[in-house]
Amino acid sequence: MNFEYSDEQRLLSETLRKFLNTGYGFDARAKITATPAGFSEDVWAALAEMGILGVPFDEKFGGFGGTTVDMMVVMEALGEALVVEPYLATVGLGGRFVARGGAAPQQARILPALIAGKTKMAFAQTEPEARYDLARVATRATPSGDGWVLEGDKRAVLHGGCADLLVVSARTAGGDGDARGISLFLVERGAAGLAIDDARTLDNLRVADVRLSGVRVGRDALLGAEGGGLPLIEEVVDYATALVCAEAVGAIKYAHDATLDYLKTRRQFGVPIGSFQALQHRMVDVLIAYEQARSIATLACVKVDTADAAERRRVVSAAKVKIADAARHVSQEAVQLHGGMGMTEELKISHTFRRLTTIAQAFGDADHHLARFAAARASA
Amino acid sequence: MDLNYSPEETAFRDEVRAWIGANLAADVRDKVLNYRELSKDDLLGWHKKLATKGWVAPGWPKEWGGTDWTVVQRYIFEEECGAAGCPPIVPFGVRMCAPVLLRFGTDAQKQRFLPRMYNGEDFWVQGYSEPGAGSDLASLKTRAVRDGDHYVVTGQKIWTTLGHYGDWIFCLVRTDPKTEKRQDGISFLLIDMTTPGITVRPIVLLDQSREVNEVFFDEVRVPAENLVHEENKGWTVAKFLLGYERMGTGNIAVSKRELARVKELAARAGLLDDPRFADRLTRVEVELMALEITNLRFLDQLRGGRPPGAEVSLLKIKGTEIQQALTELMLQTAGPLAQAFRPLEARAGFDAFTASLMPRYCNVRKATIYAGSNEIQRNIIAKATLGL
Numbered sequence: 001m002n003f004e005y006s007d008e009q010r011l012l013s014e015t016l017r018k019f020l021n022t023g024y025g026f027d028a029r030a031k032i033t034a035t036p037a038g039f040s041e042d043v044w045a046a047l048a049e050m051g052i053l054g055v056p057f058d059e060k061f062g063g064f065g066g067t068t069v070d071m072m073v074v075m076e077a078l079g080e081a082l083v084v085e086p087y088l089a090t091v092g093l094g095g096r097f098v099a100r101g102g103a104a105p106q107q108a109r110i111l112p113a114l115i116a117g118k119t120k121m122a123f124a125q126t127e128p129e130a131r132y133d134l135a136r137v138a139t140r141a142t143p144s145g146d147g148w149v150l151e152g153d154k155r156a157v158l159h160g161g162c163a164d165l166l167v168v169s170a171r172t173a174g175g176d177g178d179a180r181g182i183s184l185f186l187v188e189r190g191a192a193g194l195a196i197d198d199a200r201t202l203d204n205l206r207v208a209d210v211r212l213s214g215v216r217v218g219r220d221a222l223l224g225a226e227g228g229g230l231p232l233i234e235e236v237v238d239y240a241t242a243l244v245c246a247e248a249v250g251a252i253k254y255a256h257d258a259t260l261d262y263l264k265t266r267r268q269f270g271v272p273i274g275s276f277q278a279l280q281h282r283m284v285d286v287l288i289a290y291e292q293a294r295s296i297a298t299l300a301c302v303k304v305d306t307a308d309a310a311e312r313r314r315v316v317s318a319a320k321v322k323i324a325d326a327a328r329h330v331s332q333e334a335v336q337l338h339g340g341m342g343m344t345e346e347l348k349i350s351h352t353f354r355r356l357t358t359i360a361q362a363f364g365d366a367d368h369h370l371a372r373f374a375a376a377r378a379s380a
Numbered sequence: 381m382d383l384n385y386s387p388e389e390t391a392f393r394d395e396v397r398a399w400i401g402a403n404l405a406a407d408v409r410d411k412v413l414n415y416r417e418l419s420k421d422d423l424l425g426w427h428k429k430l431a432t433k434g435w436v437a438p439g440w441p442k443e444w445g446g447t448d449w450t451v452v453q454r455y456i457f458e459e460e461c462g463a464a465g466c467p468p469i470v471p472f473g474v475r476m477c478a479p480v481l482l483r484f485g486t487d488a489q490k491q492r493f494l495p496r497m498y499n500g501e502d503f504w505v506q507g508y509s510e511p512g513a514g515s516d517l518a519s520l521k522t523r524a525v526r527d528g529d530h531y532v533v534t535g536q537k538i539w540t541t542l543g544h545y546g547d548w549i550f551c552l553v554r555t556d557p558k559t560e561k562r563q564d565g566i567s568f569l570l571i572d573m574t575t576p577g578i579t580v581r582p583i584v585l586l587d588q589s590r591e592v593n594e595v596f597f598d599e600v601r602v603p604a605e606n607l608v609h610e611e612n613k614g615w616t617v618a619k620f621l622l623g624y625e626r627m628g629t630g631n632i633a634v635s636k637r638e639l640a641r642v643k644e645l646a647a648r649a650g651l652l653d654d655p656r657f658a659d660r661l662t663r664v665e666v667e668l669m670a671l672e673i674t675n676l677r678f679l680d681q682l683r684g685g686r687p688p689g690a691e692v693s694l695l696k697i698k699g700t701e702i703q704q705a706l707t708e709l710m711l712q713t714a715g716p717l718a719q720a721f722r723p724l725e726a727r728a729g730f731d732a733f734t735a736s737l738m739p740r741y742c743n744v745r746k747a748t749i750y751a752g753s754n755e756i757q758r759n760i761i762a763k764a765t766l767g768l
Binding site for chain 2: 001005009275277280281287291296299306315321322371374
């Protein structure tokens with residue numbers, strides 16, 4: 001047992017932080033989010049150049065062969081800087097699907113291009129009525145000739161608008177809600193019958209509604225086993241959940257640091273407001289929430305790599321409960337302790353508030369994961 | 381980063397587990413698991429067994445009997461003791477007074493006190509709080525006046541945990557009442573509790589237990605050689621001790637055992653299927669999972685041997701909140717039977733465990749008050765860690 005970061009992890013973290021500190025300040029970010037695409041191709045190319053896009057992927061594809069703890073280092077840095085580029089969607093979701101479920105030719109075709117920054121990905125899963133239930137897939141894939149025809153509606157697809165390649169869940173058998181019968185398909189941007197409606201979110205990321213109207217795909221578009229997609233979806237979503245927990249730790253750290261700084265510099269009644277005990281104790285509780293969030297995210301990232309499916313489910317849900325609670329608590333306190341300034345668009349703290357609010361509900365809110373954790377306990 | 385035990389660590393865990401299994405007396409274990417009062421003999425008996433094995437003071441330097449364990453080994457040891465239901469090692473001697481002697485004591489003091497402390501020949505207790513000096517410890521008034529080779533001590537200490545078992549008490553006393561700063565003029569004295577002039581009186585707590593005491597000093601003559609560090613420099617010693625006092629107040633291993641117990645009781649009561657109960661239980665469990673990692677992260681940082689800092693305050697705050705939450709959940713599992721508090725000797729077939737849950741819940745309210753209330757811990761973190 002040890003808690004040290006390896007030299008590689010430290011180096012990775014330093015490289016990325018140096019880049020973000022110099023090239024991704026709050027003003028630079030504001031310029032990026034004001035563009036029509038809402039993200040920067042230059043930043044994306046730089047992330048590829050630094051090897052950040054290849055961190056979790058096998059060396060034979062040009063990756064770094066890193067663990068999820070390596071990814072935690074990356075996600076924390078991205079979270080602290082509120083990076084809006086489609087890293088989680090491409091590397092944490094799309095790339096992970098290909099790496100874990102793709103056939104060798106699919107991996108060889110997609111992963112090197114992804115790592116080089118030439119292919120962006122997204123995961124089209126959520127449907128209008130599904131909330132967080134991963135088995136609620138009503139989109140149909142009907143056999144046709146040498147492939148399938150896809151028909152359905154996907155909502156809130158993270159970075160679906162810029163994706164070159166979508167992973168789409170669709171039903172090849174069974175009814176909405178059945179665990180069996182879900183399959184995964186690779187769908188390229190520009191496929192006939194694919195309509196993507198891109199929108200900016202309040203936290204300045206992008207989501208898309210994706211409409212599939214008779215989209216034809218070939219046999220080679222099937223990712224993983226026909227009808228057996230749900231376990232892979234659960235595994236990848238758990239992975240992405242662990243990553244978003246790590247991202248939250250970075251954002252929480254920023255909220256903590258900025259609020260502490262504000263308490264020390266903002267003066268009222270002739271003294272820094274941080275001299276008031278009512279505020280000190282609230283600030284201490286923010287610190288405690290941050291440390292606890294870091295611990296549970298670390299546990300989730302470690303277990304994603306090492307635990308069996310049941311333990312992975314249990315720990316990821318535990319992490320998401322704590323992260324959702326901490327995200328809400330810390331973001332609300334950060335705004336409150338900043339007073340009126342915390343309410344303004346011009347301070348990064350309000351953007352951090354928005355990102356943490358979204359993260360609290362990403363891949364299942366606290367209630368969803370409380371129920372999932374209890375179910376894991378009952379079956380243990 | 382690796383959260384799994386190495387083969388050596390696993391072997392060590394097995395060794396500890398087997399040793400505890402062979403040495404922990406069933407009746408003592410039973411008392412621990414059922415929240416019954418541990419006698420002085422129960423506590424010292426276990427202490428002596430550990431001393432014989434060489435495991436009673438893992439944190440001491442090797443030459444005084446320390447184990448030279450890694451941080452992970454110390455963690456494993458705590459885990460196994462907690463899981464098995466071992467009695468606590470009473471901290472006042474080996475964990476609190478000893479670090480002070482090792483840091484500030486003379487060679488003669490070390491030679492005289494440390495081996496007896498190690499072997500459990502004396503039961504040590506702590507004389508810090510006074511009726512007028514709780515969180516504001518520096519306002520203490522117990523006087524020690526130099527008279528030849530002695531100090532003459534007069535005053536009162538309060539909340540003295542297990543004071544009725546005490547053979548020796550370490551005290552903060554005022555040796556100079558006229559200093560400008562109250563922190564100056566305080567000294568650290570070791571006092572033999574059989575000395576004439578000492579009276580110990582119990583304070584009955586809200587669970588009707590006897591655990592803490594008032595200790596009165598009426599012209600108690602204490603040899604001057606029992607002064608630790610310099611006269612009027614006791615506050616330095618007290619500050620040094622603060623971190624050690626809070627170490628281990630997280631009680632994580634014990635909370636893990638209690639959590640398992642809550643689940644067992646809740647399952648029996650059909651409460652695990654009640655989403656309201658299940659959600660509350662889960663939030664406590666998740667907090668404990670996180671705290672276990674937080675504790676390990678902090679231990680990892682302490683490996684260089686630097687004394688514990690404000691971060692242990694965090695462990696104290698969260699650890700005690702969790703302890704209290706667990707007693708609350710456990711009380712709830714008993715439902716209407718929780719009100720059946722009767723004297724334990726009441727009658728045959730009487731469910732003493734269920735009847736212990738209400739007093740237990742009441743008793744553990746102390747955890748957020750003792751060893752520096754959680755509000756004081758927040759003050760410490762605000763100042764020392766946050767710089768506010």
